[in-house]
Amino acid sequence: xxxxxxxxxYLKLVTANxxxxxxxxxxxxxxxxxxxxxxxxxxxxxxxxxxxxxLWRLLSDGSDAIGPFPQDxxxxxxxxxxxxPDHPGTSYARHGGFMYDATEFDAGFFGISPREAVTMDPQxxxxxxxxxxxxxxxxxxxxxxxxxxxxxxxxAYSQGYGTDPAAQSGGSExxxxxxxxxSVTSGRVAFTLGLEGPAVTIDTACSSSLVALHLAAQxxxxxxxxxxxxxxxxxxxxxxxxxxxxxxxxxxVDGRCKSFAAAAxxxxxxxxxxVLVVERxxxxxxxxxxxxxxxxxxxxxxxxxxxxxxxxxxxxxxxVIRAALANAxxxxxxxxxxxxxxxxxxxxxxxxxxxxxxxxxxERAGGRPLWLGSVKSNIGHxxxxxxxxxxxxxxxxxxxxxxxxxxxxxxxxxxxxxxAGDVKLLxxxxxxxxxxxxxxxxxxxxxxxxxNVHIILEEAPAADDxxxxxxxxxxxxxxxxxxxxxxEVEAAPxxxxxxxxxxxxxxxxxxxxxxxxxxxxxxxxxWISGRPGSTPEDVAWSLAATRSxxxxxxxxxxxxxxxxxxxxxxxxxxxxxxxxVSGVARTGGRRAFVFAGQGAQWVxxxxxxxxxxxxxxxxxxxxxxxxxxxxxxxLSGVLAGAEGAPVLEAADIVQPVMWAVMVSLAAVWEAAxxxxxxVLGHSQxxxxxxTVAGMLSLEDGARVVAVRARALSSLQLQGSMLSVVxxxxxxxxxxxxxxxxxxxxxxNGPAAVVVSxxxxxxxxxxRELASRKVMRWRVPVTDFVAHSxxxxxxxxxxxxxxxxxxxxxxxxxxxxxxxxxxLTGPExxxxxxxxxxxxxxxxxxxxxxxxxxxxxxxxxxxxHPVLTASVTETAEDAGIADVLTVG
Numbered sequence: 001x002x003x004x005x006x007x008x009x010y011l012k013l014v015t016a017n018x019x020x021x022x023x024x025x026x027x028x029x030x031x032x033x034x035x036x037x038x039x040x041x042x043x044x045x046x047x048x049x050x051x052x053x054x055l056w057r058l059l060s061d062g063s064d065a066i067g068p069f070p071q072d073x074x075x076x077x078x079x080x081x082x083x084x085p086d087h088p089g090t091s092y093a094r095h096g097g098f099m100y101d102a103t104e105f106d107a108g109f110f111g112i113s114p115r116e117a118v119t120m121d122p123q124x125x126x127x128x129x130x131x132x133x134x135x136x137x138x139x140x141x142x143x144x145x146x147x148x149x150x151x152x153x154x155x156a157y158s159q160g161y162g163t164d165p166a167a168q169s170g171g172s173e174x175x176x177x178x179x180x181x182x183s184v185t186s187g188r189v190a191f192t193l194g195l196e197g198p199a200v201t202i203d204t205a206c207s208s209s210l211v212a213l214h215l216a217a218q219x220x221x222x223x224x225x226x227x228x229x230x231x232x233x234x235x236x237x238x239x240x241x242x243x244x245x246x247x248x249x250x251x252x253v254d255g256r257c258k259s260f261a262a263a264a265x266x267x268x269x270x271x272x273x274x275v276l277v278v279e280r281x282x283x284x285x286x287x288x289x290x291x292x293x294x295x296x297x298x299x300x301x302x303x304x305x306x307x308x309x310x311x312x313x314x315x316x317x318x319x320v321i322r323a324a325l326a327n328a329x330x331x332x333x334x335x336x337x338x339x340x341x342x343x344x345x346x347x348x349x350x351x352x353x354x355x356x357x358x359x360x361x362x363e364r365a366g367g368r369p370l371w372l373g374s375v376k377s378n379i380g381h382x383x384x385x386x387x388x389x390x391x392x393x394x395x396x397x398x399x400x401x402x403x404x405x406x407x408x409x410x411x412x413x414x415x416x417x418x419x420a421g422d423v424k425l426l427x428x429x430x431x432x433x434x435x436x437x438x439x440x441x442x443x444x445x446x447x448x449x450x451x452n453v454h455i456i457l458e459e460a461p462a463a464d465d466x467x468x469x470x471x472x473x474x475x476x477x478x479x480x481x482x483x484x485x486x487x488e489v490e491a492a493p494x495x496x497x498x499x500x501x502x503x504x505x506x507x508x509x510x511x512x513x514x515x516x517x518x519x520x521x522x523x524x525x526x527w528i529s530g531r532p533g534s535t536p537e538d539v540a541w542s543l544a545a546t547r548s549x550x551x552x553x554x555x556x557x558x559x560x561x562x563x564x565x566x567x568x569x570x571x572x573x574x575x576x577x578x579x580x581v582s583g584v585a586r587t588g589g590r591r592a593f594v595f596a597g598q599g600a601q602w603v604x605x606x607x608x609x610x611x612x613x614x615x616x617x618x619x620x621x622x623x624x625x626x627x628x629x630x631x632x633x634x635l636s637g638v639l640a641g642a643e644g645a646p647v648l649e650a651a652d653i654v655q656p657v658m659w660a661v662m663v664s665l666a667a668v669w670e671a672a673x674x675x676x677x678x679v680l681g682h683s684q685x686x687x688x689x690x691t692v693a694g695m696l697s698l699e700d701g702a703r704v705v706a707v708r709a710r711a712l713s714s715l716q717l718q719g720s721m722l723s724v725v726x727x728x729x730x731x732x733x734x735x736x737x738x739x740x741x742x743x744x745x746x747x748n749g750p751a752a753v754v755v756s757x758x759x760x761x762x763x764x765x766x767r768e769l770a771s772r773k774v775m776r777w778r779v780p781v782t783d784f785v786a787h788s789x790x791x792x793x794x795x796x797x798x799x800x801x802x803x804x805x806x807x808x809x810x811x812x813x814x815x816x817x818x819x820x821x822x823l824t825g826p827e828x829x830x831x832x833x834x835x836x837x838x839x840x841x842x843x844x845x846x847x848x849x850x851x852x853x854x855x856x857x858x859x860x861x862x863x864h865p866v867l868t869a870s871v872t873e874t875a876e877d878a879g880i881a882d883v884l885t886v887g
Contacts, residue, residue, distance in 0.1 A: 033329065035294040035458070036217045037284035040138025040277030041392055042130040046097035046270055046379045051133065056396040058378060059404040060429070065379045066255045066268060070098050075239050085249055091242035095255030097270025097380025102126065102235045109512050110192050121161040122235040123384075124188050126273040127154055131189045131229050134275040138289060139546035142193055151197030151225035153216040154186040155208025155232030155384040160240055189229060197225030203384075206343070207447035208232050209274065210387025214298040214453055220280050227283070231275035232385035241269050241383075250345055257376035259342030260349050260416070260425050261409035267343050270380025274388035281461075291460040293395045296440070297328025303450035310448045312348045317355035320452045321442065325359075328456035330440065333364045335456070336432065337403055338442040339390040342374025343381060350415040352444070353423070360442070361421020373426035377407040387445035391457065394441045398459045403430045434459065504559045505536040507568070508543045510550040510585075517552040517582070522572035525565055536561055544673060554582035590677035590855045592815075593669070593692060594871065595662050596862035597683030597746075597841070598721070599779050601654050603647075605863035606639050606661050609668070619667040623660035626698045630706035635660055655684045655709035658863070659701065662688040665861045678855065680815045680846050682867060683746065683786065684708065686836055692861075693810035695825035700805040704833050707801045711794045712786060712837065719785030721745060721756045722766060725775040728753050728844075738765060745787035746841035749870035750877040754841070756785045786837055795834045802830035820845040843867070847874045851883070860887035 041052045047065025049055045058065060069077055082090035105125040107117035117125065131152075135142045182201050190199035198219055202212045209232025216228040245251040245267065252258070252266040284291050301320045303313035325332055338360060341352055353372070360370040375393040376382075382389050397403050409427045412418060432439060439459045446452045509524065511517040528534050536558070554571055557579050558564035570577035610617045624635040631652075637645035638657055646653050662685065669675075681689030684705060691701035724731055728744070731753040735742050742757035742765055755765065769776050785791070807828040814823045818835050820842045847858075851874070858871045865887025875883040 033297075033327070034221055035281045035296050036220060036278050037281045037289070037291045037460075038276050038278055038293050038295065038391075038395060039284050039289040039291060040134045040136075040140065041275070041292065041395065042132075042134030042137055043272070043274040043389075043392060044099055044102075044126055044130055045272040045274070045382070045389065046099060048100075049379075052137070052392060052396060055392060056400060059375070059393060059396065060400065060402065062405050062407060062429075063378065064256065064407055065097050066095050066270075067098060067100075068095055069239070070100055070102075072100075072103055073237065080239055080242075085246050088247075089243060091239060091246045091251065093242055093246065093251045093253055093255050093268075096236070096242070096268055097255070097272070097382065099126075099235070099271055099273075102271065105129070120188075121159075121182075121185070122237065123156050123159065123161070123233040123273070124185050126235065127156070127185055127231065127233040127275065128189055128192060130231070130233075130273045130275045131193070134229065134231075134277050136547065138277040139542065140277065140289070141546060141548050143548050145227070146194030147196060149197040149224075149226045150193075150195040151216060151219055151228040152186040152189045152195060152199040153202065153212035153219075153228055153230045154189070154200070155202050155204075155210075155212045155387065156182050156185040156234070157203040157205065157208065157384055158182055159234065159236055160238035161235070185233065195229075197228065203449075204451035204453075205447035205449045206341070206381070206383055206386050207445040207449075207451050207453050208384040208387070210391070210443065210445035210453040210455060211300055211447075211451060213276065213278070213295065213387065213391065213455060214300050216278060217295060217298055220278065227277065227279040229275055230278055231273065231388045232382075233273040234271045234383040234385045235273075236269065236271050245269070252344060255380065256408055257342065257344040257374065257381055258408040259340065259344045259374035259377050259406055260353060260372065260413055261344070262411040262413050263408065264344040264346060264349055264413060266345055268376070268380040270376075270382045272379060272382035272385040272389055274385050274392055276388060276391065293398050293460055294458050296330060296456045296458045297324050297326070298453065298455040299323035299327055300451065300453045303452065306450070309450065312351045312446055313450070313452075314351045314355045314358075316450075316452055317352060317444070317446065317454075318359050320454045321355065321359040321444070324442070324454040324456050328458075330456060332360045332362070333368070334438070335360060335370065335440050335442050336368065337371040337373070337394070337397075337426075338444065339394045340372055340374045341386070341444045341446045342376050342406075343446075344374075344376065346415070348446075349413055352446070353413070353416040353418075354420075357417070357421035357423050361423040364422045369422045369424040371403050371426050371430060372423055373403065373406040377409065378404075387443065387453065390443045390445065391455070394443055394457050397432060398439060398441070398457070401431065401433050403432050405429045504557060505540040505564065506544075507536075507540055507556040507558075507564055508547075508553070509556070509571070510547070510553045512550050512552065514552050517554055518572050518574065521554065521556075521568045525568040525572055528561075528565060528568075536564055539564075549585070549673070551585050552582075553585050554580060556580050590853070591674070591857040591859065592678045592680060592850050592855050593666060593676040593689065594858050594860045594862075594867050595679065595681035595685035595688040595692075596658070596860065596864075596866050597681070597685045598651075598654065598658075599723075600862040600864045600866045601648055601658050601661075602864055603641065604639075606664070610639070613668055615671040616664050616668050619664040620660060622698060623663055623702065626702035627656055627660065627706060630703055630710075631656055650713055652706075652709040652713040656702070656705050659684070659688050659691070659705040661863055662861050663691050663698070663701070665863075666692045669859060669861060674859065676812050676859070678813050678815060678850060680817060680843075680850070682748070682817060682843050683836070683841050685862070686814070686817060687833075688861070689814055690807070690810070690823075690825075690828050693812050693814050693825070695807050695810040695814065695823070695828050696805065697808075700807070703805060704802060707798065708833060708837060711797050711801070712791065714797075715785075715790065715793070719756060719758050719790070720762055721754055721779035721785075722762055723777050723779060724753045724755060724769060725751050726753060726769075727751050731755065734768060735765070740789050743785075743788035744840055746843055747845070748841075748843045748867065749847075749873040750844065752844075752870045752873065754779065754787075756788050757790075758785070787840055788838075791837050794837065798834045798837070799830050802833060805830065815846045815849055817841050817843050817846045820849065822849075843870065844874050847871055848878060851875055851878055851880055856880075856882060857884040858886070860885070862887070 186199040186201045216230045252268040255268040257268045258264040303316045306313040406426045441457045556567035567579040679689040687705045690696045741761035745756040746754040809825040868885040868887040
């Protein structure tokens with residue numbers, strides 16, 4: 001029986017292990033097939049398209065963006081054209097899809113010098129700008145991604161920029177190597193934004209950007225990156241593509257792509273830039289990002305040894321489509337539409353259409369045909385950006401519930417047996433409503449290199465469709481103003497930090513320049529005016545929570561939509577308005593929160609703020625609950641001056657109340673986006689600093705401040721404290737005459753010292769200072785002689801009553817005003833808090849340490865500023881002029 005029992009136990013163990021293995025395998029498989037969410041888009045395309053909204057307007061209007069060759073690229077236009085396709089060095093086409101502003105670049109926005117900007121391929125420049133705009137459209141502050149595992153996957157190939165030796169002059173040669181290297185196309189974005197995921201430039205010719213999306217999805221699913229910027233860029237720097245394809249008879253005579261049409265006569269060459277922001281679907285949901293659409297699956301293959309290096313291969317196209325469907329886990333008849341490659345060549349279109357008929361056109365249920373179209377008919381063949389252009393078109397079609405018409409295709413090509421399957425050319429727009437079934441689309445891209453790619457898109461999950469509202473225009477970049485054009489973004493619900501109880505809202509704007517700030521105001525005003533359904537609180541939240549903060553700033557405050565719009569108008573047109581505050585932020589490196597000790601309190605502090613700020617009120621209530629086990633009075637009662645509540649005088653009342661108010665004020669700052677890189681506190685202010693830094697829990701912070709204050713008051717010492725405007729060395733020399741009756745309690749600045757001691761001795765000391773005409777004043781406390789030998793009896797008391805606290809590593813470091821050294825958290829035990837009470841406060845030394853470490857902004861988080869002057873004086877004494885102090 002024993003052996004049988006052991007065997008049963010063994011089998012149970014094996015079974016349990018197998019279940020665990022199966023569960024883990026299922027998790028791995030699920031992760032490897034997780035849909036990829038598209039959460040942001042940015043673009044520049046022919047026809048003056050600057051953002052996805054304008055792209056949709058062009059598509060839904062059935063517009064054609066083809067135009068004449070640009071005049072500003074140094075092309076010999078007089079000799080470039082020749083109608084003879086065999087004439088060397090010429091093009092028989094004189095039109096294409098061009099971004100006529102492609103030469104413009106907001107170099108200063110990205111901190112790039114004019115000389116380096118000139119050497120940069122315009123494809124690098126525009127991909128950088130559009131990447132920024134795509135992040136803004138996603139509601140993501142680009143600065144928040146610095147140091148993250150965000151990847152950059154860019155499709156691009158050389159268009160000949162910077163290869164003319166005659167143009168390599170003016171001392172710019174040193175920048176040329178990085179300026180024209182296609183590898184730097186992705187690397188430039190990663191470097192500028194500080195992204196540390198993979199940065200890869202893909203060149204598979206016309207399929208480059210869609211291959212980039214396929215590789216980004218693999219990287220996301222493997223955990224190699226947490227988010228990715230994916231796209232492609234083409235700027236036609238030389239006419240070589242027109243000349244080369246004219247020899248091959250592959251260029252459309254009028255520059256237009258007549259995809260799948262009887263009139264198709266070749267590709268109309270174009271340029272464009274498109275960027276998608278993508279992440280795993282689970283991450284997008286967890287991060288609260290609005291999901292525009294999801295990519296269910298994708299596949300890439302090669303033509304192999306086909307009938308020509310650049311010739312398309314029908315069987316290979318069928319294989320890549322079937323592989324993408326299998327990867328997505330869907331059937332062919334579950335796909336409603338395909339955004340085709342549609343290069344409009346007489347060879348390529350029939351091969352592609354036959355592959356679609358063979359894969360998608362058979363056995364379609366419910367009489368639903370596969371709808372076929374191509375964005376190339378609107379904007380031309382944008383080459384490395386062609387795939388991402390197709391993806392954007394289908395995402396917009398999903399959002400707008402309409403499949404746009406394919407232009408120039410009234411008569412389908414006769415070289416395709418259309419009756420061989422149920423595939424219909426979209427020669428007019430078709431409704432694509434939600435609700436009937438899950439809407440899906442395929443997108444194809446086939447490279448001249450023979451690399452084929454197909455992806456499966458699906459509409460966003462219904463919950464995400466219902467949860468978002470329009471968000472205001474983004475910062476981005478704009479060459480005319482030095483700043484950003486509008487971008488369409490989706491917003492989350494309003495945050496209390498930007499909406500007051502009286503219904504007023506604050507709209508925050510910022511820019512790199514004064515001109516850009518006024519242009520931003522004008523664009524925002526136009527954007528909101530065109531959207532009567534937008535609410536002030538949604539706009540306020542988006543501006544405050546999803547935008548980078550630049551030096552030139554303005555705040556527009558108003559009680560309603562019209563008042564806010566009026567303020568924007570005043571800012572845009574330079575007229576004075578009481579509802580607008582603007583200025584230039586002083587930048588000074590890292591930021592420190594400063595917490596005061598005694599002297600900052602006043603009767604009534606916090607009352608009004610608790611009524612108008614939900615953040616402050618909520619944190620104050622948490623502090624009251626944390627203090628309740630340690631004090632016999634009500635925090636809210638003391639602050640409100642309630643009948644029977646103790647007055648704000650004795651240390652055992654003042655210090656816990658100050659702690660609660662400062663911790664709650666810090667929450668208000670952080671809710672507004674102002675977070676510390678370090679904290680420091682003066683005397684008992686260190687308890688608030690440690691709490692805000694996360695070194696002490698709220699409960700432990702309350703316990704320390706209440707126990708410390710109660711112990712100090714229990715000594716019942718008759719004493720006080722005196723602030724003295726005199727250098728430390730001079731004060732020490734005078735104080736020595738009183739022995740242990742007086743102590744230097746704190747050194748706050750080069751000429752700011754606090755002395756504590758017995759009441760009679762302090763009065764004598766004060767008379768001595770008066771005789772020397774030294775400025776001084778009493779700290780408003782009674783029975784208080786901290787930072788002196790008089791408190792030494794409290795060491796054992798604090799050790800016993802604070803033995804249970806559990807200090808931990810903080811989220812930010814704290815510079816100690818007890819030791820003058822950095823604390824990480826665990827040091828803040830009971831022994832430390834006795835030292836904090838007994839030793840001299842080394843505030844000036846701590847400030848000098850921060851100044852030396854690159855800290856240039858000091859925010860005093862207290863009811864009344866009592867330390868900002870000391871910080872400023874210390875910085876001036878250290879020879880550091882550009883320091884910002886806020887109190």
